[in-house]
Amino acid sequence: MRFNVVNYLIGEGIRNLFKNKKSTMSALMIMCATMLIFGLFFVIGENLNAFVENVADAQEIRVILDNDATDSEIEEVGKEILEIDGVRNAEFVSKDEALDYMKDMLGDEVLDGYSERNIFSTAYNVTLTDLKMNNEVQANIKQIPHVKKIVSSNQVISQIISLAKGVRIVTAGILGLLIIISVSIISNTIKLTVHARRKEISIMKYVGATNSFIRWPFLVEGVIIGIISGLLSVAIIGGAYTGIANQLANTSFLQMANWKLLNFSDMFNLILVVYLGLGIGIGILGSTISMRKYLQV
Structure with a gap:
């Protein structure tokens, strides 16, 4: 296709x-509104996913060892735990460290006197x-010698x-x-334009214009509406x-949940790509659907 033809289309x-x-304004406003609703659920979903990941990272399996295990046996248990597929880290906690932690949690008075008989x-x-x-890792840890029991918040x-x-399911469903x-909005908007020019399109078909030549201007219209809607939505949702x-x-x-909301800059690139992709894709699809009837001459 020549450059001047492309320029014309x-x-x-x-x-x-x-x-x-x-x-056009109606399509822009309605499409922006739908994208903003999606954006609302998108940023909520991203923050909830981040929160879930933070909580997940904080979840630990506590592996209690036999009281009569020697230092070398305790060290060997740690090495075997780290070799298990799915284990990120295994932090050793001595008796004294466990006692100090409980004192911090409950207060010195509650555990007064336990320092001598830990x-x-x-x-x-x-x-x-x-x-x-979780279940697979626990099953493997139980097979290690000198493991007394495992404490884990399986329900949590x-x-x-x-x-x-x-x-993820809710976000995908809303999308x-x-x-x-x-x-539907883009399709109906472009249908108005196509309907107003139906006689012109019929004449173009009869004189030999290809479907692609007739369709391109309407595809461009749909894409432009999609891009503008996407950019406006990103700016509004960002602010x-x-x-x-x-x-x-x-x-x-x-603060109590130790949850810090994501910065918009952390999500900007993903939101921009998603919005522009949605806008362009929806614009092309809507234009294609609206043109079918009038190209069948």
């Missing part, structure tokens, strides 16, 4: 936008690379895994619904999110 697509200002056992605090491997771990899965809505995140940063809930 792109120019026609841009002119279509200005010829139908009301329908009732705690040596242990390893084990963190995992993936919480889904299961709930974390379920929460992460639920967040699918909003894509369908957006395609709104940053303002709200700054207001929530010092709330007691986030």
Whole structure:
């Protein structure tokens, strides 16, 4: 396709936008609204995923060792734990460290007198690379000699895994619904333009114009609407999110949960790519659907 032909087709697509200002503005506003709703769930989903990962990283399996295990045996247990697939780290906790930790938790008065007769056992605090491997890792650790018992929040771990899965499913479902809505909006908007020019399109078909030549201006129109909607949505969601995140940063809930909201800059590249990809894809799909009827001459 020659450059002057391409230039003409792109120019026609841009002119279509200005010829139908009301329908173009309507499509932009509605598409921006749907993208903003998606963006809301997207940033919530990203923050929940980050929170789940933080909680997951904090989950530990406590491996209690036999009281009569020697130093060399204790060291060997640590080495074997680290060799298990799915184990990220194994931190040794001595009896004295366990006692000091409980004193910090409960207060010196509660455990007063236990320094002389330490009732705690040596242990390893084990963190995992993936919480889904929790049961498998525990089964392997139980096979190691001198392991007395394992203490783990299995119920909490299961709930974390379920929460992460639920967040992804809900976000994907909302994205699918909003894509369908957006395609319908773009399609109906371009249909108005196509309907107004139906006689011109018929004449072009009869004199030998190809479907591609007729379709390109409308594809350009859909793509431009998609790109503008995507960029506007990124700017709006970025400003709104940053303002709200700054207001929530010092709330007691986030501090108690040790949860720091993601910076918008951390998500910007991904959101920009997703929004532009959605905008362009929806624009092309909507234009293609709206043109089918009028190209069948």
